[in-house]
Amino acid sequence: MLSFYTLFYKETLRVQKVAFQTLLAPILTSLLYLLIFSHVLEQHVEVYPGVRYTAFLIPGLVMMSVLQNAFANSSSSLIQSKITGNIVFVLLAPIAYGEFFAAYVLASVVRGLAVGMGVYLAALWFAQPPLQFPLWIILFAVLGSALLGSLGVVAGIWAEKFDQLAGFQNFIIMPLTFLSGVFYSIHSLPVFWQELSRYNPFFYMIDGFRYGFFGASDISPWFSLAVVGGCLLVMTGFTLALLRSGYKLRG
C-alpha cells in the first residue's frame, strides 16, 4: 500500500513542481476560450431557455480541461520517464501492476480536478451557472478523469517518442473533446452529426457533467453514467492486462 501511495505522491509532487505548466497554463487556455467564444456567441446562441451562452459554456470548458489534463498527466509523465530512463526506479521496485495503475490514474484525477476547479472558479467572474446537482458534477468529473487517466497510461506506454504521443493527443483526444458538445448542444447539429456524436464517449461525459449544473441535458444522465462507467471498466481491464503483460515496459 505504501508503494502505491509513494508513487501517487511522487506524481502529484511532480505536478506541483511544474505548476506553471501543469496547472496555470491550462487554466489560462480555458479562460481564453471562454473569453472569445462568449464574446462572439453570447448574443446569438441560447442553448437552454433562460440560460446565457457563457453560463452554458462554462461546465463544458471545465470538463474539457478536466479530461485533457487527466490524459496529459499520466501520458506525459510516463513517456518522460521512459525516454529519460528513470522509469527503471519504479520497475525495479516491488510495486504490483494494480498499484502502478491506481497511482497514475489517481494522480491524473487529482490534476484533472485541480485544473477543472481552477477554471470553474476563474470562470465565475464571467457568469455563474447554477449548481443543481453537485453530486452528478463530482461523479462525472471523477469518472471522466479516471477514464482519461487510464487512456493516458496506455498512450504513455505505447508511445516511444513525444511525436507519437502528440499524434495521439492531437488526432484522437482533441477531436473527440471538441466534437462532444463542449461549445454547443448536439441538438443544434444536423441529424448525421447528432447520430455520430452518440458514438463519442466524451459526449456522455460532458453532457452528464453539464446536467449537474443545469438539471437539463441532451440525454438522460443515467444513460450517460452507464456509458462512462462501462467505458471506464473496459479501459481499466485493458490497461491492467497491458501492464500485467509488461508490454513495452519489461522487454
Place this chain on the structure above:
Amino acid sequence: MFPAVDARQVHKHYGSLHALDGVDLRIEQGEFFGLLGPNGAGKTTLINLLAGLALPDGGHISVLGHDVVKQYRDSRRLLGVVPQELVFDPFFTVRETLRLQSGYFGLRRNDAWIDEVMHHLDLTDKADTNMRRLSGGMKRRVLVAQALVHKPPVIVLDEPTAGVDVELRQTMWRFIQQLNRDGHTVLLTTHYLEEAEALCGRIAMLKRGQVVALDSTKNLLSSIAGCRVRLKLTDALPVTLLPQLVEQSGENYLLALPSFHALETVLAELRLAGVTVQEMALLQPDLEDVFLRVMGRSC
C-alpha cells in the same frame, strides 16, 4: 539455505538474437561474484531478467528462493540494482529521490539509513540539491544510494564504475565491501578486470549468451600456467627464443614462459648469443590473461 541467485537454463531472444542461451548460474549467499564478458555477451540481459526489467523466454531465475516472475514482489524486495545507464528524475532533490525510493519499497521512516548511505557515499552535502545540478559522478553515487535504501540482501552492480573518477571508485568499493562483510551478496559486472580480480571471490564469464567459464578467481588465475617476462635487450632476440615471443616493441620483448624455472634457460640463451639484458620484469598472470584466453578459446 537458498542460493542468493539461482538461474537455470535461462533463455532470452531479441528478434533473431539469442541473447541468453541456456544460462545456468548459482550464486551463494554472502559471495562477491563477478560477471564478466565482452560487450553484447548477455551480462546486462541476465541482470535485467533477474531484476524483472525483462521477462525470460525460457528457464527460471530466483532470488533467495523467490521466482522473479511468479513471486516478483518478494524477489524485488530482496534485490538492490544499480543500473548501467546514468538515469535520474530531474524533478527531485537527492533526499527526495531517496525517500521516494524507500517508499516504493514500503519503508516509511527511513531517514536514519538514508543519512548513513549518503554519508558513506559522500553525498551529505548534496542532500538538498536538485538531481539536475549534480555532476555525473555524483549522479552515479545517488544511483548506488537508491539501490541500497532498502538494505537489500542481494546487491547487483551493473558497470557501476564506468566513467567515474578514482575517488568515487574507492569510496564506493569501501562501502560495498563493508556491506559484503556484513553478509550482503554482491553481483558485479565490470569492464575493469583489475577491479573484479581484487574484489570477487568467484567469477563467471559470458560469451554470446553462454557461460564459458565459472570458477573461483584464484582457480581461474592459477589455470594460466607459467609467467611472463618483459626484457629490454641491447641486440635482437636470439632466434631460439622466438617461439616464446608474445609481443615486441623496439628493443622491448615480452616472452611467455612455461614456468618460473624456464627463466634460467632464457638467460642462458641470451648469454650464449652475446645479448645483454638492460632491464627485466617478471609478470604474474592476471585476470586479463584469463579473460583473453577464455574468450579466444571459445570462439
